[in-house]
Amino acid sequence: MQCQICNKNDATIHLTEIVDGVRSEMHICENCAQDQGIAVKSQIPLNELLSSLLAVQPTDEELFGPSEKMTSTSCSNCGFTLDQFRKEAVLGCPYDYEVFEKPLRRLIKKAQNGKTTHCGKVPSKTSVGTKKQMKLITLKQRLDEALQTEDYELAAKLRDKIKKCETQSKTTDKKI
Amino acid sequence: MKLTDLSNDINEWFSGSGPLADIVISSRIRLARNLAGYKFLSRCSNAEKSQLLKKLRDVLMSLELGEKVFYISVDRAPVLNRHFLVERHLISRHHAFGKGPRGAVIAEKEFFTAMINEEDHLRIQVLKGGLQLSKCAEQINHIDDMIEQKVSYAFSPRYGYLTACPTNLGTAIRVSVMLHLPALKITGQIEKFFNAAKDMNLAVRGLFGEGTEAAGDFYQISNQVTLGISESDIITQFENVIIPEIVDYENAARNQLLSEQMDLLDDKISRAMALLRNAHLISSQEALFLLSHLRLGLNMCENMGASSPVIDTLCKHTRQGNKADKRQGISIATINRLFMLTLPAHLQLNYGKSLDATHRDALRAQIIRSALNQGL
Ligand SMILES: [Zn+2]
Ligand SMILES: [Zn+2]
Numbered sequence: 001m002q003c004q005i006c007n008k009n010d011a012t013i014h015l016t017e018i019v020d021g022v023r024s025e026m027h028i029c030e031n032c033a034q035d036q037g038i039a040v041k042s043q044i045p046l047n048e049l050l051s052s053l054l055a056v057q058p059t060d061e062e063l064f065g066p067s068e069k070m071t072s073t074s075c076s077n078c079g080f081t082l083d084q085f086r087k088e089a090v091l092g093c094p095y096d097y098e099v100f101e102k103p104l105r106r107l108i109k110k111a112q113n114g115k116t117t118h119c120g121k122v123p124s125k126t127s128v129g130t131k132k133q134m135k136l137i138t139l140k141q142r143l144d145e146a147l148q149t150e151d152y153e154l155a156a157k158l159r160d161k162i163k164k165c166e167t168q169s170k171t172t173d174k175k176i
Numbered sequence: 177m178k179l180t181d182l183s184n185d186i187n188e189w190f191s192g193s194g195p196l197a198d199i200v201i202s203s204r205i206r207l208a209r210n211l212a213g214y215k216f217l218s219r220c221s222n223a224e225k226s227q228l229l230k231k232l233r234d235v236l237m238s239l240e241l242g243e244k245v246f247y248i249s250v251d252r253a254p255v256l257n258r259h260f261l262v263e264r265h266l267i268s269r270h271h272a273f274g275k276g277p278r279g280a281v282i283a284e285k286e287f288f289t290a291m292i293n294e295e296d297h298l299r300i301q302v303l304k305g306g307l308q309l310s311k312c313a314e315q316i317n318h319i320d321d322m323i324e325q326k327v328s329y330a331f332s333p334r335y336g337y338l339t340a341c342p343t344n345l346g347t348a349i350r351v352s353v354m355l356h357l358p359a360l361k362i363t364g365q366i367e368k369f370f371n372a373a374k375d376m377n378l379a380v381r382g383l384f385g386e387g388t389e390a391a392g393d394f395y396q397i398s399n400q401v402t403l404g405i406s407e408s409d410i411i412t413q414f415e416n417v418i419i420p421e422i423v424d425y426e427n428a429a430r431n432q433l434l435s436e437q438m439d440l441l442d443d444k445i446s447r448a449m450a451l452l453r454n455a456h457l458i459s460s461q462e463a464l465f466l467l468s469h470l471r472l473g474l475n476m477c478e479n480m481g482a483s484s485p486v487i488d489t490l491c492k493h494t495r496q497g498n499k500a501d502k503r504q505g506i507s508i509a510t511i512n513r514l515f516m517l518t519l520p521a522h523l524q525l526n527y528g529k530s531l532d533a534t535h536r537d538a539l540r541a542q543i544i545r546s547a548l549n550q551g552l
Contacts, residue, residue, distance in 0.1 A: 026461065078219040090295065090340040092219040094210060094330035097338060104342060108335075108403065111343045113377050115404025118336030120347040123329050124321065133333040 003029035075099045117141050136165050187264060187286040187303075190512055194306020198475040198508070199423050201354040201394065204265075205312040205411075206301040207320055208339045208348040212328040216340040217276075217293055225277045225293050232292045235326045236281040239319065244284040250291075251278050256530055259521035265303065267291055288319065295340050296348075298323070309351060309415045313407065336403065346403030351414055355422060358393040358472040359429035362444060363437070369395075369422065376418065377401050392464030392515065397422070430472075434482055442486040445473040449490065453548050457537040463518050463544060471511045478508070506548060514547055 001011045009029035074081045080092030082100060091097070097104065109116050117137055139162050146155040190201065210216060214228060233247060250258065250271060258272035267280050271294040278293035291299045300323070302316040330338040337348040344350075360366045373380045377400050382391055397418070399410050433441045448469040451458075458466075470490075476482035477491040490506075516522060518540045524530050527539060 026459075078215045080219065088218055090218050091216055091342070093215040094212065094332070094338040097332060097335055108342045108345060112345065112403040113401045115346075115401065117334055117404055118332075118346045119404050120336065120349075120406035120408075121317070121320075122336075123324050123331050125324065125328060126331065130331075130333050137334055 001027050003027065003032055005029075005032040073099065132165065132168070136162065139165060182264070182286070187516075190305065190516055194304060194308055196419075196423055197306040198479055199356055199426050200307040200419065201356055202303055202305055203307055203309045203312050204301055204303045204350075204352045204354070205309065205316050206299055206350040206352070207316060208296040208337065208344050208350075209298045209300070209320070209323070210296050210330040210338055210340070211298075212330045214297065214330075217295065217297065218340065220276075222276050228297055229277050229279055229292050231327070232290075232298055233279055233281065235323055236290050236292070238326075239322050241283055241288060241319070243287070245281055245288075246284070248280045248282065250280055251276065256521055256524055260525050263516075263519045263521050268294060268299075270294060288315075296344070307353065307415065307419055309353070309411050313411050317407075343400070344402050347405070347407050347410070348402055349407050349410060350398055350402070351410055352396050352398040353414060353419055354394060354396045355419075355426070356392075356394055356468070356471065357422070357426050358468050359433055360426055361393045362440065362472075363429045363432055365425070365429060369425065373397060378418070391461055392468040394464075394468075430476055430480060434476070434480065438484055441473070441476075441482075442484050444469045445490060446486050448473075449548070452544050454545070455541045457534065458541040458544065459533075459537055460518065460520055460540070463540055464515065467511055467515055467544075470506075471508065471515075474506065474508055474511060510547060514544055518543060 003009045003011045004026060005028050009031060011027035011029055075092055075096050076099075077095045078092035080096050080099075082103060085091060085096075085100075105116060118134070119138075122131065122134065139158055143155055143158040143162065146152075146158055194200070194202075211228065211231075214220070214224070217225065220228070237245060237247060239245075248257075248261070250261075250267065253261075258267075261267045261280065262269050262272050264286070266282055266286060266289045268291065271278060271280070271291045274294065276293065278291070280292070281290040283289070287303055289301050289303070291301075300316060300319060302312045302319070304312055332338055336346040339345055339348050357366065357369065360369055370380055379398050379400050381396050382394065399414070448466040452463075452466050452470065473482075473487060473490050477487050483491075517526065520536055523536055523539055523543075531539065
């Protein structure tokens with residue numbers, strides 16, 4: 001097919017517009033697309049990132065890590081399976097993050113630039129227990145970082161804090 | 177409130193005001209939220225979706241937003257109206273043409289929209305003209321707090337706000353800034369901008385058009401990482417580092433055009449002017465592309481004191497009617513209006529019925545001709 005603008009080059013870019021059921025098409029070459037200010041998609045849009053991750057790594061082992069044969073597991077709350085996740089790229093219910101925690105962790109890390117722990121706004125209704133749990137998670141993550149950078153002084157301090165935090169939550173648990 | 181009331185005017189965020197508005201069109205923040213105790217939408221029956229819709233609709237319609245809000249039943253709206261809402265950036269394409277019971281709550285001046293039953297139970301957004309991310313953040317945070325008084329969000333200590341797709345997990349925030357970067361495009365430096373954005377884990381996409389990216393040199397840049405970095409860190413980074421840097425690049429490219437490539441600039445502007453003032457059929461793509469060059473010329477004339485026979489003609493035109501007031505005749509606001517009002521669904525909604533592509537192109541050309549030949 002020839003480019004509709006220069007009538008010279010092969011049309012490699014095909015634009016479609018559908019408005020109110022009416023479809024109009026435009027077929028142009030890369031040169032003319034450049035001239036027209038139509039930048040060809042040079043980046044993977046956000047919602048396609050996951051499906052591309054899924055498409056590139058088709059097996060469970062490659063996708064979710066070794067020794068994870070989770071295809072038979074399903075969520076007791078919504079019946080969701082990892083197989084469905086591979087097809088739809090969305091989860092079935094909030095509880096799935098727990099049910100499939102291990103296999104999802106790897107994927108989340110990949111999609112979130114290596115991050116696996118929330119940092120930021122917390123709903124005001126969050127219980128004291130959840131807030132403590134979050135503090136503990138953050139402290140443990142900082143401990144990991146300290147150990148990685150071989151900052152043993154900081155690591156020791158963090159260990160003390162974690163211990164204190166853990167005993168505190170135990171005593172509050174007993175009170176309840 | 178009817179859509180046709182909106183369709184013959186442009187939204188406040190696109191009126192050409194706000195900080196750095198010659199380059200930064202608008203700032204937007206969107207939050208994704210799901211209700212605790214409900215499945216995500218992919219596992220919900222239509223009855224469950226209706227229940228969620230009613231619950232969230234009641235909550236949102238009762239909020240004190242300081243502005244009238246109206247509700248649109250998206251799944252029942254005519255196709256043309258849905259296209260219109262997408263063109264106006266009030267709802268996503270996914271929401272407009274998705275499945276099952278779903279709705280949108282829209283504030284009258286369009287600064288706030290909520291999508292109910294999009295990919296997540298609730299997505300709320302605040303949109304403002306120019307670079308105003310901190311203001312958007314303040315406002316959306318407040319609205320989110322008000323909603324949370326009435327519902328319980330799905331939240332985990334480790335993963336933060338739980339979303340249907342793990343790519344939105346954590347803060348579930350999407351910060352987007354829309355930019356007009358014609359000089360980077362003309363000087364062939366836009367790829368550099370794409371690559372830099374990619375290195376910083378930012379997503380870039382076009383603002384207008386379908387199946388194409390960046391028609392009319394409008395780009396939307398947004399964060400991709402939502403987990404492990406706080407809302408305020410993301411916003412500060414955008415407002416103080418990323419966006420000012422891109423604005424500097426675009427300004428440098430504009431200066432380069434002025435000092436080294438005046439012929440190229442003159443050529444782009446005169447071609448745009450000649451075609452727009454004389455064409456009788458013009459596609460949406462072509463209009464966006466040519467209006468972009470006029471917008472660049474006007475901005476350079478008004479803000480950078482650019483002068484050449486071509487630019488002077490354009491600027492004389494902007495002062496037509498009233499020498500003391502630049503705003504008479506063609507202004508940035510006029511051009512912005514044309515960008516919006518000549519989009520396919522805007523065109524048809526204002527015309528009152530659907531038109532085929534040729535008739536749309538004729539009507540579009542007519543609107544542009546009359547605006548540029550007489551001033552709007
Ligand atoms: Zn061509
Ligand atoms: Zn589930």
